[in-house]
Amino acid sequence: MAGILADKKVLVKDEAEGSQIYNKGYFGNPLSGGGLELDLLDAIYLLEAERLEIRSNNNPVSHAMLMSEGVKAINEFEIQYLVFRDMRMRGYVVRRGPEPGDFHVFPRGGAPKKTPSKWWLLAISERRIFDYGEFSKILDQVEKSKKHLLVALVDEEGDITYYECVRKPPRGNLHSNPLKSQIKGILLNDRVLVEGHAWVNLLQKSEFFGKKVWEALQLSLCEALYLVERGDMNIVNAKTKRAINADTLKRKAVEVQKDFHLRYRVYCDLKKNNMLVKTGFKYGSHFRAYKGDPDVYHAKYLVHAVEKDFRTSWPELSRIIRLAHGVKKEIAFARVLERSVEYLRLKRVRP
Template identity: 45%
Template structure:
């Protein structure tokens, strides 16, 4: 099934073949006249699945050259593709989105124009820097329209983990206990230590602060800052 590469798109002109691709997986966007426009994520996936042949100017484009072209045309293409490919192989219908959400994903058995999408997915490298406040805004937007926001996190070995992003307000009914006497803490670089064994054990037992190492209580800097308040 041939498609013509044009910068950041692949177009399948034959109406019959275009219809087959769209109806068997909802790939691409149908155009007037019966042709089908695929983005490069879809095109690379279909080439890998041996359902599409890509040409440019009448000459065949190899899978390797197509991947390189996609990597040039689409920022973070490799990360996006790994997430897209994984979702497709899990049996989901996936559509690319613009903006701060990369994909919308339909529930199994669902399809565009037939059922609402279920997930919004953002693809990220595990080393990527992101704005947490902006991410929480997207989670609120997703919840407002009954979607689940997922982070598809790709590690250095291309292994993929999905995280459900939602706002949580931790609550508990255990009172925060502290010793009656003031505790002396010694700072040691990136941690703090209570040297007095009695003080250390009292603090640990009062609120499970720190970790007893022998007769000394070791505290993280976060715990120390909290206790100083």
């Protein structure tokens, strides 16, 4: 079959040939007067598959010539083509989508104008910067269209890693209830100590606070401040023996942990969502979060608190996601906004 390269498109003028290409894979757009108009992505793929010959001024057009035309017309065209090609080879019908997405992906066996698309797909080079604010705007539009967002990250060797992106808070079933008890805590430096068998048992059995060290209980600064603000704990400074209030404890916490305010906002929000929250240090994140009793549930999420304008490299993001995947957890980036916390959950998938 022969197509003609013209104005960044490839035209298949023969109606029968155009119909055959379209019906077997839904490539291109049928023309009202017969024939088929192909995007450069479609044309290169069909050329590779030896389903189409392409000519310009009666001369054959090569794969490299088509790629050059694409690069001149579209930014990161080569990245888009690698992703388009991979999804096509996996059996999906892929069509260009409206910005800010790159493609609409239809389920296997589906067809444009007959089947709703399954994903909005972004094709991204590993060298691009992840900007949470810009990414959140993309998710706004994806959610309005009631689709799911799939990110295809292309490395310098052309290998592709796929991430499914969902903006949804983790939720558990561990309800927080005031203890109706004035527990005494001792501020050491970067943690709070609780002594007394009854108090230790109460804190551990109610919401699994702290970690037992011999007969005492060590609380993180987030746990201690949460209990103070809830009215369940009074704290004294181990050095001065003076009582300290919540504001003083916050100041002390910031002295030893500069991003404490950020972390504490996320800690409180997770508690509000009935999650059990523990440190995620050994996994390279701020928190690990359980849906409930840790003897029944494993920690499903690793949660990392980030600022509103958080930016990082995609390789760094990929490292964090891969680590979470390797320990059978899901990473959630908790973006701290003025009045709320927004959670972006990223999961490595195979489409």
